[in-house]
Amino acid sequence: MNSLTLVPLHGIPEVGTGDVLASFIADAADEQGTPLQHGDCVVVTQKIVSKAEGRVVQIDPEDREARRRLVESESVRVLRRRGDSLIVETKHGFVCAAAGVDISNIAEGWAALLPVDGDKSAKRIRDGLRAARAVEVGVVISDTFGRAWRRGQTDVAIGVSGIAAMLDLRGSTDTQGRELVVTEIAVADEIAGAAELVMGKSAGVPVAVVRGLDPAWFHESSVRELIRAPADDMFR
Amino acid sequence: MNSLTLVPLHGIPEVGTGDVLASFIADAADEQGTPLQHGDCVVVTQKIVSKAEGRVVQIDPEDREARRRLVESESVRVLRRRGDSLIVETKHGFVCAAAGVDISNIAEGWAALLPVDGDKSAKRIRDGLRAARAVEVGVVISDTFGRAWRRGQTDVAIGVSGIAAMLDLRGSTDTQGRELVVTEIAVADEIAGAAELVMGKSAGVPVAVVRGLDPAWFHESSVRELIRAPADDMFR
Numbered sequence: 130m131n132s133l134t135l136v137p138l139h140g141i142p143e144v145g146t147g148d149v150l151a152s153f154i155a156d157a158a159d160e161q162g163t164p165l166q167h168g169d170c171v172v173v174t175q176k177i178v179s180k181a182e183g184r185v186v187q188i189d190p191e192d193r194e195a196r197r198r199l200v201e202s203e204s205v206r207v208l209r210r211r212g213d214s215l216i217v218e219t220k221h222g223f224v225c226a227a228a229g230v231d232i233s234n235i236a237e238g239w240a241a242l243l244p245v246d247g248d249k250s251a252k253r254i255r256d257g258l259r260a261a262r263a264v265e266v267g268v269v270i271s272d273t274f275g276r277a278w279r280r281g282q283t284d285v286a287i288g289v290s291g292i293a294a295m296l297d298l299r300g301s302t303d304t305q306g307r308e309l310v311v312t313e314i315a316v317a318d319e320i321a322g323a324a325e326l327v328m329g330k331s332a333g334v335p336v337a338v339v340r341g342l343d344p345a346w347f348h349e350s351s352v353r354e355l356i357r358a359p360a361d362d363m364f365r
Numbered sequence: 366m367n368s369l370t371l372v373p374l375h376g377i378p379e380v381g382t383g384d385v386l387a388s389f390i391a392d393a394a395d396e397q398g399t400p401l402q403h404g405d406c407v408v409v410t411q412k413i414v415s416k417a418e419g420r421v422v423q424i425d426p427e428d429r430e431a432r433r434r435l436v437e438s439e440s441v442r443v444l445r446r447r448g449d450s451l452i453v454e455t456k457h458g459f460v461c462a463a464a465g466v467d468i469s470n471i472a473e474g475w476a477a478l479l480p481v482d483g484d485k486s487a488k489r490i491r492d493g494l495r496a497a498r499a500v501e502v503g504v505v506i507s508d509t510f511g512r513a514w515r516r517g518q519t520d521v522a523i524g525v526s527g528i529a530a531m532l533d534l535r536g537s538t539d540t541q542g543r544e545l546v547v548t549e550i551a552v553a554d555e556i557a558g559a560a561e562l563v564m565g566k567s568a569g570v571p572v573a574v575v576r577g578l579d580p581a582w583f584h585e586s587s588v589r590e591l592i593r594a595p596a597d598d599m600f601r
Contacts, residue, residue: 130558133563135369209599216599234539264428273550277513277600279521280593281531281551283558296518303470304569313518314509316562322519323559326578327369327553333540342562344502357516363452364443364600 131144131341136163137327138336148185151257163275163338165264168347170292170339172324173256175272175282176234177335178250179241184327188240192231196240203242208365219243222356224365225274234333244270247288248351255290267292269319269348277364284325286317286352293317293346294354315355316346366428367397367577373563374572382419387493399574401500404583406528407490408560412470413571415477416563423544424476426468428503434510439464439478440481442600455479458592459523460601470569478482480506483524491526491553503528503583507557513600520561522553524587529553529582530590551591552582 138157144150150173158165165171188195193213201207204217208224219228221243229243237245244250250270257264270288275281286294296314324337359365374393386409394401401407415421423433428450437443444460455464457479465479468469469593487504494502506524511517521531525542532550560573595601 131563132373134370135371135559135560137368174506190549211599233543234541237541278593278598279551279554279591281549281554281591283551283576285515295571300548305470305473307469313517314561315515315519316515318515319519319562321559322555323369323371325550326555327367328580347564355515355517357514362514363447 133323133339135323135327135340136338136340138338139333139334141335144180144335145179146180146185148181149257150177150181151254151261154254155258158338164338165258165262165338167265168319168340168342168344169264170267170269170342171258171337172269172271172321173251173254175229175243175247175287175333176241176333178244178247178270178288181236182244182250184237184242184244185239186242187238188232188249190238191331192207196230199240200228200230203230206336208298212221214269218359218365221247221287222353223274224320225272229272229287243272243287247286248290248353251288251290262287265291265347267316267342269320271324273325274325284319284321286321286355289317289352291347292320292342292350293348294350294352296346317350317352318355367458367601368536369559369577370470371559371563372574372576373570374574375570380413380416380571382416382421384417384452385493386413386417387490387497390490391413391494392495394574395570401494401498401502401574402576403501403528404578404580405500406503406505406556406578407494408505408507408557408575409487409490410564410571411483411506411523412467412477412526413466414480414483414490414506416471418480418486419525420478420480421471421475422478424468425473426474426503435465436466437470437475439466452583454595454601456587457483457512457523459507465508465523468588479523483522484525484526484589487524493560501527501579501583503533503558505553507560509561512551517555520557522557524551525586526590527583528578528586529555530586530588553588554591
Protein backbone atom coordinates (compact mmCIF):
# COMPACT_ATOMS: atom_id res chain seq x y z
CA MET A 130 0.00 0.00 0.00
CA ASN A 131 1.18 3.49 -0.84
CA SER A 132 0.34 6.89 0.53
CA LEU A 133 -2.94 8.57 -0.24
CA THR A 134 -3.40 12.30 -0.77
CA LEU A 135 -6.67 14.21 -0.51
CA VAL A 136 -6.78 17.60 -2.20
CA PRO A 137 -9.76 19.95 -1.77
CA LEU A 138 -10.66 21.85 -4.93
CA HIS A 139 -11.19 25.51 -4.23
CA GLY A 140 -12.60 27.92 -6.76
CA ILE A 141 -15.60 25.90 -7.99
CA PRO A 142 -18.08 28.65 -8.94
CA GLU A 143 -21.69 28.76 -7.76
CA VAL A 144 -23.50 26.00 -9.69
CA GLY A 145 -26.82 26.40 -11.53
CA THR A 146 -29.08 24.13 -13.54
CA GLY A 147 -27.38 22.95 -16.73
CA ASP A 148 -23.85 23.74 -15.67
CA VAL A 149 -21.24 21.18 -16.73
CA LEU A 150 -19.56 20.07 -13.51
CA ALA A 151 -16.73 18.29 -15.32
CA SER A 152 -15.58 21.62 -16.79
CA PHE A 153 -15.74 23.37 -13.43
CA ILE A 154 -13.79 20.54 -11.79
CA ALA A 155 -11.11 20.26 -14.48
CA ASP A 156 -10.62 24.04 -14.52
CA ALA A 157 -10.45 24.32 -10.72
CA ALA A 158 -7.89 21.51 -10.53
CA ASP A 159 -5.74 23.16 -13.22
CA GLU A 160 -6.01 26.60 -11.67
CA GLN A 161 -4.80 25.51 -8.27
CA GLY A 162 -1.88 23.63 -9.81
CA THR A 163 -3.13 20.09 -9.17
CA PRO A 164 -4.37 18.96 -12.60
CA LEU A 165 -6.28 15.68 -12.61
CA GLN A 166 -4.27 12.54 -13.26
CA HIS A 167 -5.04 9.04 -14.44
CA GLY A 168 -6.06 7.01 -11.40
CA ASP A 169 -7.43 9.91 -9.37
CA CYS A 170 -10.80 9.53 -7.70
CA VAL A 171 -12.90 12.70 -7.74
CA VAL A 172 -15.41 13.07 -4.90
CA VAL A 173 -18.27 15.48 -5.62
CA THR A 174 -20.83 16.48 -2.99
CA GLN A 175 -24.47 15.88 -3.77
CA LYS A 176 -25.42 19.54 -3.44
CA ILE A 177 -23.69 20.77 -6.59
CA VAL A 178 -24.75 17.68 -8.52
CA SER A 179 -28.38 18.33 -7.62
CA LYS A 180 -28.06 21.99 -8.59
CA ALA A 181 -26.45 21.15 -11.95
CA GLU A 182 -29.16 18.58 -12.65
CA GLY A 183 -31.99 20.93 -11.69
CA ARG A 184 -32.97 18.73 -8.74
CA VAL A 185 -34.01 21.80 -6.76
CA VAL A 186 -37.46 22.97 -5.77
CA GLN A 187 -38.87 26.12 -4.25
CA ILE A 188 -40.06 25.76 -0.70
CA ASP A 189 -41.16 28.09 2.07
CA PRO A 190 -38.68 27.30 4.88
CA GLU A 191 -41.40 28.09 7.46
CA ASP A 192 -43.98 25.73 5.95
CA ARG A 193 -43.41 22.48 7.81
CA GLU A 194 -46.32 20.77 6.14
CA ALA A 195 -44.98 21.47 2.64
CA ARG A 196 -41.60 20.17 3.72
CA ARG A 197 -43.12 16.97 5.10
CA ARG A 198 -44.98 16.39 1.83
CA LEU A 199 -41.78 16.99 -0.15
CA VAL A 200 -39.85 14.49 1.98
CA GLU A 201 -42.60 11.91 1.61
CA SER A 202 -42.74 12.41 -2.16
CA GLU A 203 -39.04 11.48 -2.29
CA SER A 204 -39.56 8.38 -0.14
CA VAL A 205 -40.93 4.90 -0.62
CA ARG A 206 -41.32 4.29 3.10
CA VAL A 207 -41.16 6.23 6.35
CA LEU A 208 -39.19 4.13 8.85
CA ARG A 209 -39.34 6.37 11.91
CA ARG A 210 -41.00 9.65 12.77
CA ARG A 211 -40.05 11.78 15.77
CA GLY A 212 -41.58 15.25 15.79
CA ASP A 213 -40.76 16.89 12.47
CA SER A 214 -37.89 14.49 11.89
CA LEU A 215 -38.47 11.64 9.43
CA ILE A 216 -36.09 8.74 8.77
CA VAL A 217 -37.10 7.28 5.42
CA GLU A 218 -36.14 4.86 2.71
CA THR A 219 -35.65 6.84 -0.48
CA LYS A 220 -36.58 5.72 -3.98
CA HIS A 221 -32.91 4.70 -4.42
CA GLY A 222 -33.05 2.48 -1.33
CA PHE A 223 -30.98 4.79 0.88
CA VAL A 224 -32.06 5.15 4.49
CA CYS A 225 -31.55 8.71 5.69
CA ALA A 226 -33.19 11.67 7.38
CA ALA A 227 -35.64 13.76 5.34
CA ALA A 228 -34.92 11.75 2.16
CA GLY A 229 -31.80 13.84 1.70
CA VAL A 230 -33.87 16.99 1.13
CA ASP A 231 -31.58 19.80 2.25
CA ILE A 232 -31.84 23.57 2.57
CA SER A 233 -28.20 24.36 3.50
CA ASN A 234 -25.81 25.88 0.97
CA ILE A 235 -28.62 26.74 -1.44
CA ALA A 236 -30.47 30.01 -2.06
CA GLU A 237 -33.12 31.03 0.47
CA GLY A 238 -36.50 29.52 -0.40
CA TRP A 239 -35.02 26.52 -2.24
CA ALA A 240 -34.34 22.92 -1.31
CA ALA A 241 -32.05 20.42 -3.03
CA LEU A 242 -33.25 16.86 -3.66
CA LEU A 243 -30.99 13.85 -4.16
CA PRO A 244 -29.97 13.15 -7.77
CA VAL A 245 -32.38 10.71 -9.43
CA ASP A 246 -29.56 8.23 -10.21
CA GLY A 247 -26.26 8.89 -8.44
CA ASP A 248 -24.36 6.37 -10.59
CA LYS A 249 -25.46 8.17 -13.75
CA SER A 250 -24.51 11.52 -12.20
CA ALA A 251 -21.06 10.11 -11.43
CA LYS A 252 -20.70 8.65 -14.93
CA ARG A 253 -21.63 11.98 -16.52
CA ILE A 254 -18.85 13.72 -14.60
CA ARG A 255 -16.37 10.93 -15.34
CA ASP A 256 -17.19 10.99 -19.06
CA GLY A 257 -16.91 14.76 -19.01
CA LEU A 258 -13.48 14.70 -17.40
CA ARG A 259 -12.27 12.13 -19.94
CA ALA A 260 -13.54 14.35 -22.75
CA ALA A 261 -12.13 17.55 -21.25
CA ARG A 262 -8.68 16.37 -20.13
CA ALA A 263 -8.19 12.85 -21.50
CA VAL A 264 -7.91 11.45 -17.95
CA GLU A 265 -9.50 8.25 -16.71
CA VAL A 266 -10.67 8.81 -13.13
CA GLY A 267 -13.15 7.30 -10.72
CA VAL A 268 -16.00 9.47 -9.45
CA VAL A 269 -17.90 9.24 -6.15
CA ILE A 270 -20.97 11.39 -5.41
CA SER A 271 -21.17 11.94 -1.64
CA ASP A 272 -23.78 13.04 0.84
CA THR A 273 -23.92 13.44 4.61
CA PHE A 274 -26.05 10.82 6.36
CA GLY A 275 -26.68 9.85 9.95
CA ARG A 276 -26.62 6.25 11.08
CA ALA A 277 -28.08 3.94 13.70
CA TRP A 278 -26.20 3.27 16.96
CA ARG A 279 -23.58 5.99 16.58
CA ARG A 280 -24.02 9.74 16.97
CA GLY A 281 -22.91 12.20 14.35
CA GLN A 282 -23.03 12.12 10.60
CA THR A 283 -20.49 10.95 8.06
CA ASP A 284 -20.24 11.37 4.32
CA VAL A 285 -21.14 8.27 2.32
CA ALA A 286 -21.41 7.42 -1.37
CA ILE A 287 -24.72 7.94 -3.18
CA GLY A 288 -23.26 7.28 -6.65
CA VAL A 289 -20.09 5.83 -8.17
CA SER A 290 -18.54 5.43 -11.59
CA GLY A 291 -15.28 3.71 -12.50
CA ILE A 292 -14.39 2.94 -8.88
CA ALA A 293 -15.35 0.04 -6.63
CA ALA A 294 -18.28 0.66 -4.33
CA MET A 295 -17.44 -2.47 -2.38
CA LEU A 296 -14.21 -4.39 -2.01
CA ASP A 297 -15.03 -8.08 -2.00
CA LEU A 298 -12.45 -9.97 0.07
CA ARG A 299 -14.25 -13.32 0.10
CA GLY A 300 -11.60 -15.99 -0.23
CA SER A 301 -8.80 -13.63 0.78
CA THR A 302 -6.51 -14.65 3.60
CA ASP A 303 -5.02 -12.83 6.55
CA THR A 304 -1.30 -12.58 7.41
CA GLN A 305 -1.56 -16.09 8.89
CA GLY A 306 -3.01 -17.51 5.69
CA ARG A 307 -6.47 -18.02 7.17
CA GLU A 308 -9.63 -16.89 5.47
CA LEU A 309 -10.75 -13.40 6.51
CA VAL A 310 -13.86 -12.96 8.65
CA VAL A 311 -14.35 -9.42 7.39
CA THR A 312 -15.20 -9.91 3.77
CA GLU A 313 -16.77 -6.81 2.27
CA ILE A 314 -15.35 -3.33 2.75
CA ALA A 315 -17.48 -0.38 1.66
CA VAL A 316 -14.55 1.52 0.18
CA ALA A 317 -16.71 4.10 -1.62
CA ASP A 318 -18.17 5.12 1.74
CA GLU A 319 -14.69 5.34 3.25
CA ILE A 320 -13.56 7.45 0.27
CA ALA A 321 -16.55 9.77 0.68
CA GLY A 322 -15.90 10.13 4.42
CA ALA A 323 -12.19 10.75 3.85
CA ALA A 324 -13.01 13.51 1.36
CA GLU A 325 -15.31 15.18 3.88
CA LEU A 326 -12.27 15.72 6.11
CA VAL A 327 -10.84 18.23 3.61
CA MET A 328 -14.14 19.80 2.54
CA GLY A 329 -15.72 21.20 5.69
CA LYS A 330 -19.38 22.06 5.92
CA SER A 331 -18.94 25.79 6.45
CA ALA A 332 -16.12 26.25 3.94
CA GLY A 333 -18.32 25.04 1.11
CA VAL A 334 -15.63 23.11 -0.77
CA PRO A 335 -17.74 20.78 -2.91
CA VAL A 336 -15.06 18.64 -4.60
CA ALA A 337 -11.96 16.76 -3.46
CA VAL A 338 -9.43 14.69 -5.39
CA VAL A 339 -8.18 11.43 -3.86
CA ARG A 340 -4.83 10.40 -5.29
CA GLY A 341 -3.10 7.08 -4.69
CA LEU A 342 -5.93 4.56 -4.36
CA ASP A 343 -5.19 0.96 -5.30
CA PRO A 344 -5.33 0.74 -9.15
CA ALA A 345 -7.22 -2.58 -8.82
CA TRP A 346 -10.21 -0.69 -7.40
CA PHE A 347 -10.83 1.24 -10.61
CA HIS A 348 -13.54 -0.71 -12.43
CA GLU A 349 -17.25 -0.54 -13.18
CA SER A 350 -19.42 -0.67 -10.11
CA SER A 351 -22.69 0.62 -8.69
CA VAL A 352 -23.74 2.24 -5.44
CA ARG A 353 -26.53 -0.35 -5.37
CA GLU A 354 -23.89 -2.78 -4.08
CA LEU A 355 -23.93 -0.75 -0.85
CA ILE A 356 -27.68 -0.89 -0.36
CA ARG A 357 -28.85 -3.55 2.03
CA ALA A 358 -32.14 -5.01 0.85
CA PRO A 359 -34.87 -4.48 3.46
CA ALA A 360 -35.35 -8.26 3.73
CA ASP A 361 -31.67 -8.69 4.67
CA ASP A 362 -31.68 -5.83 7.15
CA MET A 363 -32.20 -6.76 10.78
CA PHE A 364 -32.59 -3.10 11.76
CA ARG A 365 -35.45 -1.39 10.01
CA MET B 366 -8.70 23.53 4.01
CA ASN B 367 -5.38 22.03 3.04
CA SER B 368 -4.41 18.69 1.61
CA LEU B 369 -4.40 15.57 3.73
CA THR B 370 -1.88 12.75 3.42
CA LEU B 371 -2.34 9.20 4.68
CA VAL B 372 0.79 7.14 5.13
CA PRO B 373 0.65 3.42 5.98
CA LEU B 374 3.36 2.31 8.41
CA HIS B 375 5.02 -0.85 7.24
CA GLY B 376 7.44 -2.82 9.36
CA ILE B 377 5.47 -2.97 12.61
CA PRO B 378 6.64 -6.29 14.09
CA GLU B 379 4.29 -9.01 15.36
CA VAL B 380 2.85 -7.70 18.62
CA GLY B 381 2.62 -9.65 21.88
CA THR B 382 1.31 -8.94 25.38
CA GLY B 383 3.25 -6.16 27.09
CA ASP B 384 4.79 -4.72 23.94
CA VAL B 385 5.00 -0.94 23.85
CA LEU B 386 3.16 0.10 20.70
CA ALA B 387 4.44 3.69 20.84
CA SER B 388 8.01 2.42 20.39
CA PHE B 389 7.04 0.17 17.48
CA ILE B 390 5.14 3.03 15.81
CA ALA B 391 7.84 5.68 16.30
CA ASP B 392 10.54 3.28 15.05
CA ALA B 393 8.53 2.19 12.00
CA ALA B 394 7.81 5.80 11.06
CA ASP B 395 11.49 6.73 11.37
CA GLU B 396 12.68 3.68 9.46
CA GLN B 397 10.49 4.35 6.45
CA GLY B 398 11.56 7.98 6.35
CA THR B 399 8.30 9.53 7.55
CA PRO B 400 9.07 10.46 11.19
CA LEU B 401 6.06 11.58 13.21
CA GLN B 402 5.39 15.31 13.31
CA HIS B 403 3.48 17.62 15.59
CA GLY B 404 -0.16 17.63 14.43
CA ASP B 405 -0.17 14.13 12.96
CA CYS B 406 -3.00 11.80 13.82
CA VAL B 407 -1.93 8.17 14.28
CA VAL B 408 -4.57 5.54 13.55
CA VAL B 409 -3.95 2.15 15.18
CA THR B 410 -6.07 -0.91 14.47
CA GLN B 411 -7.72 -2.61 17.42
CA LYS B 412 -6.01 -5.93 16.76
CA ILE B 413 -2.50 -4.89 17.76
CA VAL B 414 -3.84 -2.84 20.68
CA SER B 415 -5.67 -5.90 22.01
CA LYS B 416 -2.57 -8.04 21.57
CA ALA B 417 -0.34 -5.52 23.36
CA GLU B 418 -2.84 -5.25 26.22
CA GLY B 419 -3.25 -9.00 26.57
CA ARG B 420 -6.90 -8.84 25.51
CA VAL B 421 -6.61 -12.24 23.81
CA VAL B 422 -8.09 -15.56 24.83
CA GLN B 423 -7.63 -19.14 23.68
CA ILE B 424 -10.56 -20.57 21.80
CA ASP B 425 -11.22 -23.67 19.75
CA PRO B 426 -12.23 -22.26 16.34
CA GLU B 427 -14.57 -25.24 15.82
CA ASP B 428 -16.41 -24.81 19.13
CA ARG B 429 -19.36 -22.59 18.24
CA GLU B 430 -20.84 -22.82 21.70
CA ALA B 431 -17.65 -21.54 23.35
CA ARG B 432 -17.54 -18.72 20.85
CA ARG B 433 -21.14 -17.77 21.57
CA ARG B 434 -20.43 -17.71 25.33
CA LEU B 435 -17.36 -15.56 24.74
CA VAL B 436 -19.33 -13.06 22.65
CA GLU B 437 -22.08 -12.90 25.26
CA SER B 438 -19.56 -12.36 28.06
CA GLU B 439 -18.33 -9.26 26.18
CA SER B 440 -21.87 -7.95 25.68
CA VAL B 441 -24.47 -6.22 27.78
CA ARG B 442 -27.30 -7.00 25.36
CA VAL B 443 -27.93 -9.15 22.31
CA LEU B 444 -29.84 -7.01 19.80
CA ARG B 445 -30.27 -9.52 16.98
CA ARG B 446 -29.48 -13.17 16.44
CA ARG B 447 -29.45 -14.88 13.05
CA GLY B 448 -27.95 -18.34 13.04
CA ASP B 449 -24.50 -18.12 14.63
CA SER B 450 -24.37 -14.40 13.98
CA LEU B 451 -24.98 -12.08 16.93
CA ILE B 452 -25.35 -8.31 16.79
CA VAL B 453 -24.75 -7.03 20.29
CA GLU B 454 -24.23 -3.96 22.40
CA THR B 455 -20.80 -4.22 24.00
CA LYS B 456 -19.88 -3.11 27.50
CA HIS B 457 -18.54 0.10 25.91
CA GLY B 458 -21.88 0.81 24.24
CA PHE B 459 -20.75 -0.09 20.70
CA VAL B 460 -23.20 -1.99 18.54
CA CYS B 461 -21.38 -4.54 16.39
CA ALA B 462 -21.25 -8.16 15.32
CA ALA B 463 -19.83 -10.69 17.76
CA ALA B 464 -18.89 -7.94 20.27
CA GLY B 465 -15.78 -7.32 18.19
CA VAL B 466 -14.38 -10.77 19.03
CA ASP B 467 -12.15 -11.60 16.09
CA ILE B 468 -10.03 -14.54 15.00
CA SER B 469 -8.36 -12.99 11.92
CA ASN B 470 -4.73 -11.88 11.99
CA ILE B 471 -4.06 -13.69 15.24
CA ALA B 472 -2.45 -17.06 15.97
CA GLU B 473 -4.57 -20.16 15.38
CA GLY B 474 -6.62 -21.03 18.46
CA TRP B 475 -6.75 -17.46 19.76
CA ALA B 476 -9.31 -14.67 19.59
CA ALA B 477 -8.80 -10.96 20.20
CA LEU B 478 -11.30 -9.02 22.32
CA LEU B 479 -11.88 -5.27 22.14
CA PRO B 480 -9.68 -3.17 24.44
CA VAL B 481 -11.39 -2.52 27.79
CA ASP B 482 -11.19 1.27 27.34
CA GLY B 483 -10.27 2.47 23.85
CA ASP B 484 -9.71 6.06 24.97
CA LYS B 485 -7.17 4.88 27.57
CA SER B 486 -5.49 2.71 24.92
CA ALA B 487 -5.22 5.73 22.66
CA LYS B 488 -3.90 7.93 25.46
CA ARG B 489 -1.24 5.37 26.35
CA ILE B 490 0.05 5.39 22.77
CA ARG B 491 -0.15 9.19 22.57
CA ASP B 492 1.75 9.60 25.86
CA GLY B 493 4.29 7.04 24.67
CA LEU B 494 4.89 8.90 21.41
CA ARG B 495 5.33 12.18 23.27
CA ALA B 496 7.87 10.52 25.56
CA ALA B 497 9.69 8.72 22.74
CA ARG B 498 9.89 11.50 20.14
CA ALA B 499 8.67 14.71 21.82
CA VAL B 500 5.77 14.97 19.34
CA GLU B 501 2.21 15.91 20.19
CA VAL B 502 -0.13 13.81 18.04
CA GLY B 503 -3.74 12.66 18.10
CA VAL B 504 -4.44 8.93 18.29
CA VAL B 505 -7.47 7.01 17.00
CA ILE B 506 -7.98 3.29 17.71
CA SER B 507 -9.98 1.77 14.85
CA ASP B 508 -12.00 -1.36 14.26
CA THR B 509 -14.07 -2.72 11.38
CA PHE B 510 -17.83 -2.67 12.04
CA GLY B 511 -20.91 -3.34 9.95
CA ARG B 512 -23.86 -1.00 10.01
CA ALA B 513 -27.63 -0.97 9.52
CA TRP B 514 -29.13 -0.15 6.12
CA ARG B 515 -25.90 -0.32 4.11
CA ARG B 516 -23.93 -3.39 3.09
CA GLY B 517 -20.24 -3.73 3.75
CA GLN B 518 -18.10 -2.77 6.68
CA THR B 519 -16.12 0.37 7.38
CA ASP B 520 -13.49 1.22 9.95
CA VAL B 521 -14.72 3.38 12.80
CA ALA B 522 -13.18 4.79 15.98
CA ILE B 523 -13.31 2.76 19.20
CA GLY B 524 -10.96 5.08 21.11
CA VAL B 525 -9.48 8.56 20.73
CA SER B 526 -6.97 10.76 22.48
CA GLY B 527 -5.98 14.32 21.68
CA ILE B 528 -8.23 14.50 18.61
CA ALA B 529 -11.90 15.37 18.25
CA ALA B 530 -14.29 12.42 18.10
CA MET B 531 -17.08 14.71 16.94
CA LEU B 532 -17.01 18.08 15.25
CA ASP B 533 -19.79 20.19 16.71
CA LEU B 534 -21.05 22.66 14.10
CA ARG B 535 -24.07 23.92 16.03
CA GLY B 536 -24.35 27.62 15.40
CA SER B 537 -22.11 27.47 12.32
CA THR B 538 -23.41 28.93 9.08
CA ASP B 539 -23.31 27.82 5.47
CA THR B 540 -21.90 29.81 2.54
CA GLN B 541 -25.21 31.76 2.49
CA GLY B 542 -24.87 32.71 6.16
CA ARG B 543 -27.73 30.44 7.27
CA GLU B 544 -27.45 28.02 10.14
CA LEU B 545 -26.33 24.54 9.11
CA VAL B 546 -28.79 21.65 9.24
CA VAL B 547 -25.98 19.11 9.56
CA THR B 548 -24.52 19.87 12.94
CA GLU B 549 -22.36 17.04 14.19
CA ILE B 550 -19.73 15.33 12.06
CA ALA B 551 -18.18 12.12 13.39
CA VAL B 552 -14.68 13.03 12.25
CA ALA B 553 -12.95 10.27 14.22
CA ASP B 554 -15.00 7.71 12.30
CA GLU B 555 -14.12 9.39 9.01
CA ILE B 556 -10.43 9.40 10.01
CA ALA B 557 -10.60 5.69 10.89
CA GLY B 558 -12.29 4.86 7.58
CA ALA B 559 -9.81 6.96 5.62
CA ALA B 560 -6.91 5.12 7.27
CA GLU B 561 -8.44 1.77 6.30
CA LEU B 562 -8.00 2.75 2.65
CA VAL B 563 -4.20 2.54 3.03
CA MET B 564 -4.12 -0.44 5.39
CA GLY B 565 -5.85 -3.28 3.61
CA LYS B 566 -7.17 -6.32 5.42
CA SER B 567 -4.88 -8.83 3.77
CA ALA B 568 -1.74 -6.71 3.85
CA GLY B 569 -1.86 -6.51 7.61
CA VAL B 570 -0.68 -2.90 7.91
CA PRO B 571 -1.90 -2.01 11.42
CA VAL B 572 -0.98 1.68 11.64
CA ALA B 573 -1.42 4.72 9.42
CA VAL B 574 -0.42 8.34 9.89
CA VAL B 575 -2.85 11.07 8.85
CA ARG B 576 -1.07 14.37 8.20
CA GLY B 577 -2.74 17.72 7.57
CA LEU B 578 -5.92 17.61 9.70
CA ASP B 579 -7.32 20.93 10.91
CA PRO B 580 -5.22 21.99 13.94
CA ALA B 581 -8.44 23.07 15.70
CA TRP B 582 -9.47 19.41 15.94
CA PHE B 583 -6.60 18.48 18.24
CA HIS B 584 -8.05 18.61 21.73
CA GLU B 585 -9.23 16.30 24.49
CA SER B 586 -12.19 14.17 23.51
CA SER B 587 -13.77 10.76 24.05
CA VAL B 588 -15.16 8.06 21.83
CA ARG B 589 -18.19 8.12 24.13
CA GLU B 590 -19.30 11.22 22.21
CA LEU B 591 -19.95 8.88 19.26
CA ILE B 592 -22.10 6.43 21.18
CA ARG B 593 -25.81 6.96 20.77
CA ALA B 594 -27.60 6.21 24.02
CA PRO B 595 -30.12 3.35 23.56
CA ALA B 596 -32.95 5.70 24.62
CA ASP B 597 -32.06 8.14 21.81
CA ASP B 598 -31.69 5.41 19.21
CA MET B 599 -34.73 4.77 17.03
CA PHE B 600 -33.13 1.65 15.54
CA ARG B 601 -32.32 -0.97 18.11
